[in-house]
Structure formats: structure tokens, C-alpha cells
Amino acid sequence: MSEAPIAAGSQGGGPVERTRAVLARLGAPEPLAEPLVGVLGPGAAEELDADPWRLLALPRITPEQADHCARRALGEGPSPDDPRRGRAIVAHLLGRAAREGHTAIEERRLARAVRAAGVRTAEAAMTAALDDGGVMVFESFPDDGDPFGEGGEAAEMPEPERHYGLARLGLAEQDLGEGLVRLSGTGEPVMDSATAAETVAATAARLGVEIAPETVAALVTVALRGVSVLTHGAGSRAAVAHVVACAADIGAESELGVAVAAPTAQAAAALNAELTALGDGGAGAVAVPLARLLECRGPGAFGRGAERPVEAGLVVVTDAMALDVEHAAALVEACADGTHLVLVADPAEAPSVGPGQVVADLAASRALAVAELPDAAGAGPLAELAALVAGGELGEVAAPRREVVVVPAGSGAEAAHRTLQLIGDSIPRAVGIPAEEVQIVAATRGGEAGADALNAACKARFNPGPGAYNGVDPGDRVLLAADGPGYAAGDVGHLRAVEGGGLAVELPDGTSVGLADAAHLRPGWAITVAAAHGGRWPAVVAVFGPQTRGSRPQVYTAVTRARHHLSVVHASGPALARAVREIPSLPRHSRLVRILREG
Known part of the structure; x- marks a missing residue:
């Protein structure tokens, strides 16, 4: 069992000290006390002692x-079917x-996975998890059956489909679906088609500029419909800028006003x-970054x-x-009835870091x-490479x-x-692009070419120091x-010291934000593809080491993070091309489609 790092600057308190004492009795690493208190609350010691x-x-x-800690605390008697174990296994799997x-x-x-974890009475474990409150079950009826039986008589209601999820995610997804239906139903046209055109x-x-007919048609849709999804490819950045500029004029002409946001500070800076x-x-x-639009606290x-x-x-995002579903739900909740919401997205990218698609x-x-927005003719080598990857080919492009x-x-x-180098x-x-960009x-x-090793090497070269704040120091590039x-999670900036001993992060748009918790800091010289999702930079070095087990x-996503220059460091051999060719998607299980169809 590996020890967890304690956030820099944290102070032990009553709940943490009590939890440390319980962990010592269980034979578990005492540094787990602080994160346990963060998850379970100030009563973590008492909960852990009982369970x-x-x-x-x-x-x-x-x-x-x-299980090892439970045997140490309770003797060799605990059954694999102990209700406490069952509910914990269900929550752990979810x-x-x-x-x-x-x-x-x-x-x-889920029941098969619970049984595979040694719980023979999976149904009882799932019921115990529901009773504990952190897990919820959602029922829906299949929508592909014949509503009429033989002879034209009404068919019997089918058995409902039951899906389990963490309560916070299930509620967020339900709220998101219902909120989108609300906006779709209340979003009256702000202009007729001719006026919008x-x-x-x-x-x-x-x-x-010349705006393509497909972009004009998409903007007419924006004016007419309460919720619009505008999809595009890597060669459509000009069309995206046209959409934002025209949406601002539609908002002004209709006296609605417009708000434009991107998921991260670096994506907002790139769009501007x-x-x-x-x-x-x-x-x-x-x-603006979405966190600023929603006034994240x-x-x-x-x-x-x-x-x-x-x-x-x-509102254009x-x-x-x-x-992910939680941020999308927060966005939709912040849109009043009648608001027109526009989501602009490249569907070839990987799904969000957080749950959902x-x-x-x-x-x-x-x-x-x-x-769908059109690609621009002659969009350049970056877009050409991305188009090849989107089509399943890891090929070469001319880049004079x-x-x-x-x-x-x-x-x-x-x-x-x-x-x-x-x-x-x-x-x-x-x-001609400086290192800080x-x-x-x-x-x-x-791995030797993974984000952790690259961060250590970059820190030693560009900003040596003790790593006093969760592994970083003022002057370091950091990931929030x-x-x-x-x-927001995913923002990348530079850590700065401020008067009074505090810390702030300077974001790519020049703004500075104070840190709520030094535990939010991670080294940011190198970040994973998942962490880079939603961000774009003037230049990117995409590193595919020998351990890479990628997908299209x-x-x-990696090759589309760069605005002007991309260097691809390739040490993964033919496996990378094979992954691009043979793994075209990253499917996820979600309920949003069903919620939207049920209205």
C-alpha cells in the first residue's frame, strides 16, 4: 500500500490526528488520514473505526x-459478504x-463485477450501497419495443432497465438532461431565418471575410433553436471564429447579449x-474561461x-x-429559461477527463x-495531420x-x-516560439518519457527548487x-508568490488567480493528453514513449493541441500507428441519451 503525499502547508487537527490513530491500529499508512478526512468529513475516525x-x-x-486492514481490526472472522464490505465494494467499483x-x-x-470481487450476495451488497446514500439506481424503459401486442392489443409493459451510479454523477446527468430539454423547449427564435442570414x-x-454557406446555415440554426451543437474538424478553426463573431452580432441585434466561454484559460486565450x-x-x-463565466468558487x-x-x-461554449456531465450540468443550470445555448465541439477528440460523453x-x-462547420481549404499541415489521424492513418505531411x-x-x-532539447x-x-509558450x-x-519523468527533468533544468508546494515552487509551470x-481543473499557468506569503497562478490570458488550496497544484511542464484536453498552446511537443497504449x-487530441507548431517525439514504434488504425473510439456508459429522448 503506497503512502499518499500530504498537501504542502496542511495543518494537523483533531479529526486528522484521530484518523491517524485509527489507521495505525489498522496497519494502514498514517498519511492517508488527511485525504480520508477530506472524503469522509470530520467523523472519518469514527466511521473508519466502525467500518x-x-x-x-x-x-x-x-x-x-x-480486507487486510479489516482482518487486523476485526480478527479473521469478517465474512466476504459482510454488508459493510459489500456496500464499500459497490461504491468502489462505481x-x-x-x-x-x-x-x-x-x-x-455491476452485479457480475461485485461477485467477481468475492461478494456472493451481490444484490444485498447493492441494496446496502443504496441505503448508504452515495449510490443511486435509475430506472428507464426500453424505447425500441413494439407498443402493441398480437391482434393490436396493448403490449405488457417491459421490465425497466436499471442503472447504478454514484449519486452525484447520476443527479448531475439527470439535471443536465432535464435542463437541456428545458432550454430546448423555452428557446424561442431570436430572429427569423432571413434576418439571421x-x-x-x-x-x-x-x-x-467570406463565410461559408454551411457556417451561415449553422448560425441560422443558432438563432432559431434553443440548444445547438456545432461540430467541426481540425481545419475549421476559421469557421469557429466566424461563428463566435457572428453570434456576438446576433446577440447584439436581438438585444439578448452574448457570453462566450471555453473550458480552460488557455483555450479562451487561443480563441481570443x-x-x-x-x-x-x-x-x-x-x-472567458468557463470557470470565470460560472464564477467558480x-x-x-x-x-x-x-x-x-x-x-x-x-451562450456559446x-x-x-x-x-463532463457535472460541468455541463452547472452550465445548463446557469442558463435562464429562453437562453440559446451553443456547444461547439470537435467530435474526433477524446471524451472529457471527467465522467460522461x-x-x-x-x-x-x-x-x-x-x-456541421466546414473545413477551410488549405488549412495547413497541422490540420492535414489531424485529418489523417481522424481517418485512421498516422501519416506524414509536408511542412515547409x-x-x-x-x-x-x-x-x-x-x-x-x-x-x-x-x-x-x-x-x-x-x-521563434519561446519556451514558456x-x-x-x-x-x-x-515511464522514462512519461509526464512525471519529464516534469522532474524540466524542473531541474528550468526552475530548480525544493518543491515546497506539492512538488512545485514559484516560477514553475503548474497544472491546476x-x-x-x-x-478550473485543467488550467495551466505559472506559480507566483504574492505579498503576505500567499500563492497565485498566472494564467495564459494574463489574469492571476489566488489558490484556494496548494493541494490543487501539480507540475505542469509536461501534462498528459487527458489533462491537455480543452487546452491549446502556440507550440506543443507531443511525446509518445515506449509504454504508450494509445487510441485514435x-x-x-494530442496533435490538435498546437496552434502554430507541433513536434512529435515518437518512441512507440509501430504500435502507435496500429492504435490509430484499430482503436477508433473510447466508448463510455452513460444515461444522457435516454434522458433526452424521454424528455
């Missing part, structure tokens, strides 16, 4: 480790499924740079919501593939408007201005060495791993 399987509330703990992206698991599938034409004339290049920077809409806590909605009748489910439901560079490596150690010397010298995106955390006041969406 050693509460250890499974921590994701890093395995059932075997919890928590693991959530970390893999699933929001709910079908009853029979005329407004788009006026925007095009103001900016001196594209709007500036278009000639609309600041003149129309200005994108901490994990799951937002200043904007049903009681205080966003003050705009047209780009890079929406990064939205929101955009994919919206498109699959056929309950909401979906329109070094937009794409492939650096082969024979080992993980060589891949790490090449990566440091690229970020510290080659890219700044040959491409180059982001390393690694396919794995572990949880939501906090004004920032993972590789596509």
Missing part, C-alpha cells in the same frame, strides 16, 4: 488492502467506473487570439446558477468535448439541433515552415532527452488539478 472498509473511499486503495468516464453501470453488469452577411462585410487575427478581438465577443460550487443565471440570452450523447440523441516536425527516438530515455533550444531558436503533452504518466475560485481519439 474498516471505509478505506475504499480513497481511489488508491484496493479491496485486498481494505468510483473506478467513473474514473474511466462512465456515469452509470447496468445492473447485471442578413446579420451574418453584415458581420462578414464588417470583417472583410483567433478573434484578434480575424479583426474582431474586443469589438464583438471576448471569450471551488469543486462543484458556482456563483452562477438557477437563482443567479448568466446575464446573456445567447467552444472546445465543448472537454465538458456530453457532446457525443447530444448528437446521438437526435433530440437537439446539430450542424516546420509547422510539424517528427523526432524519432529509440527509447524512453532518448525521447526524454529529445523533448528537453526541443523545448529548451530547438523550438525557440528555429521556430511550448507545452509538453505526454501520452503516459509513467481541481476547480477553485476563478480557475487520444492521438488526435
Whole structure:
């Protein structure tokens, strides 16, 4: 059982000290006390004393480790069918499924997994988990059956399908579906089709650009429908900028007002740079991070919501593939009745880091408007490479201005060495992009070319120090791993010291946010593909080490994080091309399609 790091600057208290004492009796590492108190609350010691399987509330703990501690506390008598063990196993399995992206698991599938964990009475364990309150069951009826039996008589009602999920995720997904149905039903047209098309034409004339007919049609849909999903590819960034600029004018003409957001600070900064290049920077809409739009205060806590909605009748969110069900639910809750919500997303990207597959489910439901934006002709080598990957091919592209560079490596150690050369010397010298604007995106955390090893190497080279704040120091590039006041999980910036001994993170748009908790900090010189989802940088070094077990969406997401330059450090041999060719999707189990169809 590995020990968990204690967040820098934390102070022991009554609940933590009591929990440490219980852990010592159980033979478990005492540093687990603080995270247990964070999960179970101030009564963690008492709960753990009465039920050693509460250890499974921590994701890093395995059932075997919890069983060992239970035997030490309770003797050799505890049965594998102990109700305390059963409910903990159910919650543990659903928590693991959530970390893999699933929001709910079908009853029979869950029961098989519970029995595989040594619980013979799976049904009793599932009932105990429901009684504990952290797990919920949701029933729905199949919608593909014949409602009429033989002779035209009404058929008997089929057995309901039952899905289990963590309560917070199940409720968020239910709220999201019902909220989307609400917006779809209350979103009256803000313009007729002709007026919307005329407004788009006026925007095009103001900016001196030609807007494709498909983009015009999509914007007409935005004006007419309460909820719209606009899909695009890697070559559609110009079309996305056109949508945002025109949406701002539609919002102004209709006197609704517009709000534009992206999942992370770096994605918002990239979109604003594209709007500036278009000639609309600041003149129309200005994108903000979603955390700022919703006035994030901490994990799951937002200043904007049903009681205080966003003050705009047209809300546009780009890079929406990064939205998980909980953030999407918070966004929808913050949209008042009648608000037009527009989600702009590239469906070839990997699903969100958090549970759910929101955009994919919206498109699959056929309950909401979906329109496709066109690729631009001659979008460039970056878009060309992405299109190849989206089609299942890891091929080469011509890049006369070094937009794409492939650096082969024979080992993980060589891949790490090449990566440091690229970020510290080659890219700044040959491409003209400074090191602080180059982001390393690694396919794995572990291994010699994984994010952890690359972070250690970058810190030693660029900002040596003791790692006083959860492994980082002022001056380090950092990844924010949880939501906090004004920032979101996935934001990448630089850690700064402020007066009074506090800490702040300088984000890519130049704003600075104070830290709610140093435990939210992670090294950010190198981040995984999952952490990079929803972010875009001027230059990216995508590192595929020997341990890479990729997929087409993972590789596509990695190569589409760069705006101007991409270096691919490739040490995974033919396995990477095989993954792109043979693993086209990352399916997840969710309930959103059914909720939307049921209305």
C-alpha cells in the first residue's frame, strides 16, 4: 500500500490526528488520514473505526488492502459478504467506473463485477450501497419495443432497465438532461431565418471575410433553436471564429447579449487570439474561461446558477468535448429559461477527463439541433495531420515552415532527452516560439518519457527548487488539478508568490488567480493528453514513449493541441500507428441519451 503525499502547508487537527490513530491500529499508512478526512468529513475516525472498509473511499486503495486492514481490526472472522464490505465494494467499483468516464453501470453488469470481487450476495451488497446514500439506481424503459401486442392489443409493459451510479454523477446527468430539454423547449427564435442570414452577411462585410454557406446555415440554426451543437474538424478553426463573431452580432441585434466561454484559460486565450487575427478581438465577443463565466468558487460550487443565471440570452461554449456531465450540468443550470445555448465541439477528440460523453450523447440523441462547420481549404499541415489521424492513418505531411516536425527516438530515455532539447533550444531558436509558450503533452504518466519523468527533468533544468508546494515552487509551470475560485481543473499557468506569503497562478490570458488550496497544484511542464484536453498552446511537443497504449481519439487530441507548431517525439514504434488504425473510439456508459429522448 503506497503512502499518499500530504498537501504542502496542511495543518494537523483533531479529526486528522484521530484518523491517524485509527489507521495505525489498522496497519494502514498514517498519511492517508488527511485525504480520508477530506472524503469522509470530520467523523472519518469514527466511521473508519466502525467500518474498516471505509478505506475504499480513497481511489488508491484496493479491496485486498481494505480486507487486510479489516482482518487486523476485526480478527479473521469478517465474512466476504459482510454488508459493510459489500456496500464499500459497490461504491468502489462505481468510483473506478467513473474514473474511466462512465456515469452509470447496468445492473447485471455491476452485479457480475461485485461477485467477481468475492461478494456472493451481490444484490444485498447493492441494496446496502443504496441505503448508504452515495449510490443511486435509475430506472428507464426500453424505447425500441413494439407498443402493441398480437391482434393490436396493448403490449405488457417491459421490465425497466436499471442503472447504478454514484449519486452525484447520476443527479448531475439527470439535471443536465432535464435542463437541456428545458432550454430546448423555452428557446424561442431570436430572429427569423432571413434576418439571421442578413446579420451574418453584415458581420462578414464588417470583417472583410467570406463565410461559408454551411457556417451561415449553422448560425441560422443558432438563432432559431434553443440548444445547438456545432461540430467541426481540425481545419475549421476559421469557421469557429466566424461563428463566435457572428453570434456576438446576433446577440447584439436581438438585444439578448452574448457570453462566450471555453473550458480552460488557455483555450479562451487561443480563441481570443483567433478573434484578434480575424479583426474582431474586443469589438464583438471576448471569450472567458468557463470557470470565470460560472464564477467558480471551488469543486462543484458556482456563483452562477438557477437563482443567479448568466446575464446573456445567447451562450456559446467552444472546445465543448472537454465538458463532463457535472460541468455541463452547472452550465445548463446557469442558463435562464429562453437562453440559446451553443456547444461547439470537435467530435474526433477524446471524451472529457471527467465522467460522461456530453457532446457525443447530444448528437446521438437526435433530440437537439446539430450542424456541421466546414473545413477551410488549405488549412495547413497541422490540420492535414489531424485529418489523417481522424481517418485512421498516422501519416506524414509536408511542412515547409516546420509547422510539424517528427523526432524519432529509440527509447524512453532518448525521447526524454529529445523533448528537453526541443523545448529548451530547438523550438525557440528555429521556430521563434519561446519556451514558456511550448507545452509538453505526454501520452503516459509513467515511464522514462512519461509526464512525471519529464516534469522532474524540466524542473531541474528550468526552475530548480525544493518543491515546497506539492512538488512545485514559484516560477514553475503548474497544472491546476481541481476547480477553485476563478480557475478550473485543467488550467495551466505559472506559480507566483504574492505579498503576505500567499500563492497565485498566472494564467495564459494574463489574469492571476489566488489558490484556494496548494493541494490543487501539480507540475505542469509536461501534462498528459487527458489533462491537455480543452487546452491549446502556440507550440506543443507531443511525446509518445515506449509504454504508450494509445487510441485514435487520444492521438488526435494530442496533435490538435498546437496552434502554430507541433513536434512529435515518437518512441512507440509501430504500435502507435496500429492504435490509430484499430482503436477508433473510447466508448463510455452513460444515461444522457435516454434522458433526452424521454424528455
